[in-house]
Amino acid sequence: MKGVKERLAKKIKLITIVSTLKNSIDRTIHHIRDEVVAESGQSRGCVTPTILELEDVEDQEHEQDLQEEEEREILLEFEENCPPGGEDSVVFYTTGLRGVRKTFEACRRVRFLLENHKVMYKERDVSMDTEFRDEMWRLLGGKVTSPRLFIRGRYIGGADEVVALNENGKLKKLLEGISLVDSPCECCENERFLICSSCNGSSRLIADEEETSNNDNKMWTRCRECNENGLVKCPLCS
Ligand SMILES: [Zn+2]
Ligand SMILES: [Zn+2]
Incomplete structure (x- = not known):
């Protein structure tokens, strides 16, 4: 029983020491901070970041985190349903x-x-x-x-x-966070489609000899590079 008491007393003493130490460290930090404030007030144009500036950066980062979290939360209100290539756009x-x-x-x-x-x-x-x-x-x-x-x-x-x-x-x-437009698409000028270069937009090609039969209608084959309108999707913006 005595042993327990002693240990308890030691523990309490230790806690007191730790908290006194903590207080004095806090005081020192405040003191340094005050000095930095006074100094930065005196010498303008100082380029080394002060504690206060570092705190500003931390605040900004924190704000950004909160903002991103808010964006994610809003996004979560909507059903997950991703079109091809639409993960982040x-x-x-x-x-x-x-x-x-x-x-x-x-x-x-x-x-x-x-x-x-x-x-x-x-x-x-x-x-x-x-x-x-x-x-x-x-x-x-x-x-x-x-x-x-x-x-x-x-x-x-x-x-x-x-x-x-x-x-x-x-x-x-x-x-928020989606890239902003600075100029029209460099590939298609925002037309979203390009005229197929294989068939010049006709969407058909003259068939190879093997594919050609005696039937005149089969002289042509559908171009495989483009859609039914002879267009190819812009790889950048569609
Ligand atoms: Zn484009
Ligand atoms: Zn084509």
């Missing part, structure tokens, strides 16, 4: 067809918002390429119409959802 399914006015206008609204935020996005015009249309249908599990927006592998929604998110400020947060 914005993918926008659209249509250039004016046939259905409502759809065309809705696509324009979403494009306008994306342009307003000046972010890079991959635009996939489903009227220019059935592969894009099938891709969009596959992702959303049905024959849906454009526009459809995906950010960082998550499905954000159609025009109504995107407009609402823009109004409540969430779209800005969702787009």
